[in-house]
Amino acid sequence: MTRAVAALRHYPLVAAALAVGAVGLVLLAIELELAARILVSVFAAAVALKEGVSMVRRLLSGQFGLDLLAVMAITATLLVGEYWASLIIVFMLAGGEALEDYAENRARRELSALLDRVPQRAHRIGPDGAIVDIPVDAVAVGDRLLVRPAEIVPVDARLDSLEGAFDESSLTGESLPVDKESGDEVASGSVNGPAAVEIIASALAADSQYQRIVELVREASESKAPLVRLADRYAVPFTLLSLAIAGIAWAVSGDPVRFAEVLVVATPCPLLIAAPVAFMGGMSSAARNGVVVKNAGTLEKLSRARTVAFDKTGTLTKGHPEVVDVRPAAGEGTANLSADELLRLVGSAERYSSHVLAAALQQAAERRGLALSDSTDAREVATHGVAATLDGRALVVGKPAFVAEAIAEDAAPIIRPELPSGEAAVYAAVDGLFAGTIVLRDRVRDESAETVAALGPLGVTRVLMVTGDVEATARPIADALGIDEVHAECLPADKVRIVREAEPRPVVMVGDGVNDAPVLAVADVGIAMGARGATAAGESADAVVLVDDVSRVVEAITIGHQTVRIALQSIWLGIIISVGLMLIASVGLLPAVVGALLQEVVDLVAILAALRAVRAGTRGVPARPSRRVPQLTR
Numbered sequence: 001m002t003r004a005v006a007a008l009r010h011y012p013l014v015a016a017a018l019a020v021g022a023v024g025l026v027l028l029a030i031e032l033e034l035a036a037r038i039l040v041s042v043f044a045a046a047v048a049l050k051e052g053v054s055m056v057r058r059l060l061s062g063q064f065g066l067d068l069l070a071v072m073a074i075t076a077t078l079l080v081g082e083y084w085a086s087l088i089i090v091f092m093l094a095g096g097e098a099l100e101d102y103a104e105n106r107a108r109r110e111l112s113a114l115l116d117r118v119p120q121r122a123h124r125i126g127p128d129g130a131i132v133d134i135p136v137d138a139v140a141v142g143d144r145l146l147v148r149p150a151e152i153v154p155v156d157a158r159l160d161s162l163e164g165a166f167d168e169s170s171l172t173g174e175s176l177p178v179d180k181e182s183g184d185e186v187a188s189g190s191v192n193g194p195a196a197v198e199i200i201a202s203a204l205a206a207d208s209q210y211q212r213i214v215e216l217v218r219e220a221s222e223s224k225a226p227l228v229r230l231a232d233r234y235a236v237p238f239t240l241l242s243l244a245i246a247g248i249a250w251a252v253s254g255d256p257v258r259f260a261e262v263l264v265v266a267t268p269c270p271l272l273i274a275a276p277v278a279f280m281g282g283m284s285s286a287a288r289n290g291v292v293v294k295n296a297g298t299l300e301k302l303s304r305a306r307t308v309a310f311d312k313t314g315t316l317t318k319g320h321p322e323v324v325d326v327r328p329a330a331g332e333g334t335a336n337l338s339a340d341e342l343l344r345l346v347g348s349a350e351r352y353s354s355h356v357l358a359a360a361l362q363q364a365a366e367r368r369g370l371a372l373s374d375s376t377d378a379r380e381v382a383t384h385g386v387a388a389t390l391d392g393r394a395l396v397v398g399k400p401a402f403v404a405e406a407i408a409e410d411a412a413p414i415i416r417p418e419l420p421s422g423e424a425a426v427y428a429a430v431d432g433l434f435a436g437t438i439v440l441r442d443r444v445r446d447e448s449a450e451t452v453a454a455l456g457p458l459g460v461t462r463v464l465m466v467t468g469d470v471e472a473t474a475r476p477i478a479d480a481l482g483i484d485e486v487h488a489e490c491l492p493a494d495k496v497r498i499v500r501e502a503e504p505r506p507v508v509m510v511g512d513g514v515n516d517a518p519v520l521a522v523a524d525v526g527i528a529m530g531a532r533g534a535t536a537a538g539e540s541a542d543a544v545v546l547v548d549d550v551s552r553v554v555e556a557i558t559i560g561h562q563t564v565r566i567a568l569q570s571i572w573l574g575i576i577i578s579v580g581l582m583l584i585a586s587v588g589l590l591p592a593v594v595g596a597l598l599q600e601v602v603d604l605v606a607i608l609a610a611l612r613a614v615r616a617g618t619r620g621v622p623a624r625p626s627r628r629v630p631q632l633t634r
Contacts, residue, residue: 013047139201246586261585284613294544299559317445327417327437342428357440377389454554459561462504464485507525
């Protein structure tokens with residue numbers, strides 16, 4: 001009851017229509033029919049006058065809307081004495097806003113859920129072990145935080161506890177808890193599992209993933225799609241058709257009531273409601289599937305996408321080096337280590353390095369379950385490598401020239417493998433003997449090939465790779481993924497020019513780095529890989545993929561197709577039902593009051609049809625990659 005009262009307060013015109021109707025029925029019950037007629041007629045005329053003034057203002061500004069028919073229907077029913085039908089039409093117009101709000105709120109649930117879950121407090125652990133609650137904005141990088149069971153992670157961080165399980169469904173759509181180990185990244189907004197864990201903050205609250213997502217959601221929830229105005233494109237022909245049917249019915253029957261009865265069922269509320277509800281549903285579905293669409297009009301463009309351009313590094317590839325081969329040296333004058341022992345020693349030494357490859361080497365050893373050793377004398381020689389004593393053995397890791405200096409004169413020399421473009425090698429020596437090399441490269445994402453292949457059935461006729469890498473690096477990856485057109489060694493200005501000139505349009509650009517921000521802004525639809533990508537890329541893009549999964553681009557295009565189709569289906573469903581009711585009314589089989597009540601049913605049918613967009617997506621999308629551990633070759 002309380003909720004109903006609050007709703008009526010929020011929609012005063014609905015409350016007024018209900019009140020007038022109730023009083024009118026009471027007057028009829030006590031046989032004051034004239035008083036009931038006057039009350040209802042004056043109220044309906046006042047609403048028609050108010051709506052008419054607004055309509056005239058829109059007409060003067062060049063906007064021809066379907067609300068013209070509603071005003072004409074109210075006026076016509078009043079003129080022929082069908083005042084109860086007039087009241088029902090008023091209630092329908094007033095209730096349409098409430099129905100639309102309800103539908104949009106349901107469709108927006110996944111979007112608003114992110115806003116409702118913004119963390120406000122964090123539990124900071126002091127040097128003495130004391131726990132102090134602080135505002136999340138006061139968290140500094142490096143702070144040690146406690147996250148209790150079922151609490152939301154307040155900022156981006158690294159797990160300091162040995163292990164933990166986190167629910168990332170609000171961020172990624174992944175329904176199962178994700179297991180993390182010490183050192184793994186934990187995204188803000190994920191929900192901790194059944195055990196308390198400690199984390200080390202790696203970003204401020206304002207720079208954390210969840211806060212960036214919240215800002216994107218705010219933009220998304222306030223947007224309005226160009227296709228929403230599609231209903232108004234039907235305004236002129238639909239109005240002319242309605243007036244023609246009503247006029248013919250009047251002329252043939254000689255009864256002006258027929259004219260009013262036809263216009264009653266021509267009221268266009270379903271057309272006005274269907275499109276915006278469908279697009280809000282599509283945006284909701286996209287958010288639930290890990291893609292924040294900033295502007296609802298983006299869905300309409302995605303549905304018509306004909307060209308898709310991909311950046312390479314961080315988009316089609318993982319964007320960070322991974323160990324792909326461990327090559328221990330064998331034979332006389334070498335260290336003769338096993339592959340596991342070589343990787344273990346190198347991973348141990350790289351714990352003391354700040355080089356970009358250090359983390360990949362350490363992680364590769366940890367993934368194999370190798371126990372890393374500590375060193376008390378490790379030292380890093382900037383841009384060259386690391387020297388350390390590990391388990392009583394002298395280890396040198398780094399560039400070949402740096403390692404060669406540590407090799408004894410009578411030992412076997414360093415062997416430099418021939419590496420294809422895009423690969424790098426780290427060399428190692430143990431106790432003055434060459435120990436071997438470890439090869440790293442930026443790996444192609446598991447889902448990239450399936451993603452490219454899935455674009456064709458969605459109407460995409462041209463796929464490009466636009467990258468700053470050299471041709472020798474980009475071409476083999478493009479060939480493996482089935483991309484024929486490669487633009488290599490591109491500066492940001494080159495990418496902008498290529499995408500701006502690309503045909504056929506619309507053009508979708510997918511990228512992740514700061515250098516992709518300009519081209520994402522100039523594309524018809526810019527999609528940023530936002531799970532690890534630069535903030536600049538996310539801010540300039542029209543949509544942001546929240547998970548490290550490029551196949552969500554196909555998901556977004558699929559949702560765009562289905563959303564537009566559902567919006568158009570809902571619009572045409574409203575038109576067909578309305579025309580059918582007009583034809584029935586034209587032969588005198590549909591009294592004005594009954595027709596007005598049936599329009600409420602048509603409204604509900606249109607809304608329910610449009611709400612199907614909440615479930616858009618997932619069909620024709622490549623399977624999401626499993627969380628498997630990369631296997632290293634020996």
